[in-house]
Amino acid sequence: MTAPAAGAGEPEPDPALAAALTAVRLLAAAPQRLGGICLRGEGPARSLVLDRLRALLPPDTPWRRLPGHVDDERLCGGIDIAASLVTGTPVHQRGILAEAAGGVLIVPLAERLRTDVAGRIAQALDGEGDFLLVLLDDGAEGEDRPPLALLERLAFDCDLRPVRRLAPVDPAVPSEGAAQAWLSDDGLDALAATGEALGIPSLRPLLFAAAAARTAAALAGRGEVEQADLELAVRLVLAPRATRLPPQSAPEDSAPDSPPEPPPPGDEPQGGPDRDEDDQPAPESLPEDLLIEAAKAAIPSDVLELIAAGRAMRSARGGGAGRRTASKLRGRPLGSRPGMPGGGVRLALVDTLRAAIPWQGLRRREPAVPGAGLIRFRRDDLRVRRFEERTATVTVFCVDASGSAALARLGEAKGAVELILAQAYVKRTEVALIAFRGEGAELLLPPTRSLTRAKRALGALPGGGGTPLASGIALAAQVGDAIAARGRSPFFVFLTDGSANIAADGARGRPQAQEDALAAARRLAAEQRQAVVIDISARPRPEAARLAEAMRARYLPLPFANAQALQAAVALVTPGDRPGRRSAA
Structure with missing residues (x-):
């Protein structure tokens, strides 16, 4: 089944748009079995898909739009x-x-x-489930996706961002639902094998794929699901959820394609006119390789690259927001909770009224205290407001400025810091710089977004001497405590080969210096600070890997890194949220 064909001489719809139009046609025919759809990307293509869905549904179908800051009472009644x-x-x-x-x-x-709102909606879908859910995802590449609890309960996840052209489509006729075609056990086995090959851990997508294939066959007027229906279901339902690359198909001259050897004479009964039907060869099962190839062809190229890199789940990169923290006064509003106002905690008046009103009939029968108003309150009725802040991230570069390769390392660090600072105003992030060399460590650049100040400090950064790695980690911990006290989240980037020769007390000696450095790394890990260790030695060294393990940090061996590579590596692992979102801290 394909999207409705355009008229003669007219351009065909974009493949991504055609897939979305086909998805909404299936969705309108079997809403109870397919749940809903997620449309990623904004613009005229998404408006066209929504208009198509509205036209396919009965005219009296109610449409409701969820407000941005909905509370439990408005959502659930x-x-x-x-x-x-x-x-x-x-x-x-x-x-x-x-x-x-x-x-x-x-x-x-x-x-x-x-x-919490996503949980309420998911609970409603699992309960009555008598409405279609349409998620509009406006996030750009590398940003957060809608909650997984909702995406798993929707059959289709369509990406409309690649759409570059719109083509006219035939007028839609409201659907009255379609009977489900029959799906054989071989078809179910083929879908299950395809889901396993794509690394899909949940059973829901397989059930959605089966329902989509049965609906597609029914809309085409077939009573039984065919290979084309299964391929359509795999492209629309399973391919967007792939978490790994399918295995490579076997070569043509491999053994599995050769026919099996005939049985020895006398082991099997000879064929004859009275041969039982059960002895006839079984019909050939549906080929799973075709479904896997269809799925692989439907996976977008950027997703294939992420899967190949071991990052199937798209996450935020290098944003300016850090961890979520509870707040009493500001930030994103959360649901209220029972509690006493005071100490900076504000009263949620509307929620308090909602909690008190149902009991007014009983409370008016009791003697009223002097000065009681129209509404009788109890301590248990009080509700307080809650907020959630996302703190700003401060990236702290800790640079090993010692040794003969100091000039190369410092040049890379200077370039990386300048590249990140160039985006500081957009991503709302700050940068600090610590250098350790000779006998100790020094904070050369306190947290700042000033590019001029950073360049001035970087230009005066010297190099050479011993490697007091333990002192550098200890100073980083102190800077992290000061950053956290200001309501921000420190993120450490250590540029070092992990080799230390100056102990914490200033004494020379490689064994003691290594032990002190590992001990300082463990203390930093105990404070639950996020960090990455970038090994910039000529070859990856085990000392840097052990340092990252003790620090519970990510280890990145980049022996031939330049400023751009360091900036990209930091952007890859920096915790964050949407670029440009202002912190509420």
């Missing part, structure tokens, strides 16, 4: 405070999930959806 105060009795209101029953629930900016 609760007490209508205004109506309850007027009538004097609890008045319940329907939530958005109830209003979307039998229709479509659209979630804009799904990549920013809070986990």
Whole structure:
């Protein structure tokens, strides 16, 4: 099955757009079995797909849009405070999930959806499940995706960002649903083998793929699923969820393609007119290799590169936001909780009213205290507000400025720091610089976003002498404590070969210096600081690997690194969120 064909002489729809249009056609025909769709990328292509879905559904289908900061009462239903105060009795209101029953629930900016709201929606899908969920993902490449709890409950995940042309499509006819075609056990086995080859750990995508294949066959007027239906289901459902590359197919002259040897004479009964039907050769099963090749062809090239690099899950790179922390006054609003206001904790008045109104009938029967108002409150009714902050990240470069290769290392560090500082205002990040050489370590550049100040400090950075690695790690820990006290998240980048010859007390001696460095690394790990150790020696050294292991940091051997390579390596492992999002700290 393909997307609706364009008219004669007209350009065909973009392949990504055609896949999305086919997905919404299947979705409209079997909404209860396919759950919903995630549309990644904004623009006219997404609007076209949404219009197509609306046209395929009955005209009276309800459409609801989830607000950005929805609370539990508006989402799931609760007490209508205004109506309850007027009538004097609890008045319940329907939530958005109830209003979307039998229709479509659209979630804009799904990549920013809070986990508690995602959990409520997932619970509703697992319960009644009588609405279609459409996630609108506006995230760019390398940014956060919608919550996995919701993506797993949707059959289709369509990426519309590659769409470069729109072609006219035939008018859509509202679908009344389609009967499910029959899917053989061989087809189920082929789908399961394809899911295993793609590294899909969940069972839900396989069930969605089976439902999509059965729906596609039914819409084509077939009573049984064929190979084309299975390939379509693999391209639309399984390929976007691949976490590893499929295995390479066997060569043509390999043994598995050769026919099996005939059995020895006398072991099998000879064929004859009275031969039982069970002795007939079994029909050839559906080829799994064709499904795997179809899946591999449908995986976008950037996903193939991420899978080949061992990074199947797309995550944020090098943003300016650090870890999430609870806050009393500011940040992203979270759901309220029972508690006493005070000490910087604010009262959630609306939630407190919702908790108190249902009990007013019983409380009015009790004697009122002097000065009691219209609403009787109890201590258990009080709700307090909660917020979540994402702290800014400060990247601290700790540079080994000792030895004969100091000039090369310092040049790389200077270039990397300047490259990151050039993006500081966009990504809301700061940079600090520590150098250790001779007898100790020195903080050359406190946390700053000033490019002029950084260049001035980098230009005066000397090199040569011993390697006081333990002192450098100890100073990094002190700088990290000062950064954390300011409400920011330190991230350490150690540029060193891991070889130390100056102990923590300043004494010379390689064995003691190595022990002191490992001890300082363990103390840094105990503080749960995030770090990366970049080995910039001529060849990867075991000392640097042991240092990273003691620090619980990532180890990156980059013997031929330059400034661009160091900047890319730091961007790859730096914890962060969406570039450009301002910190609430």
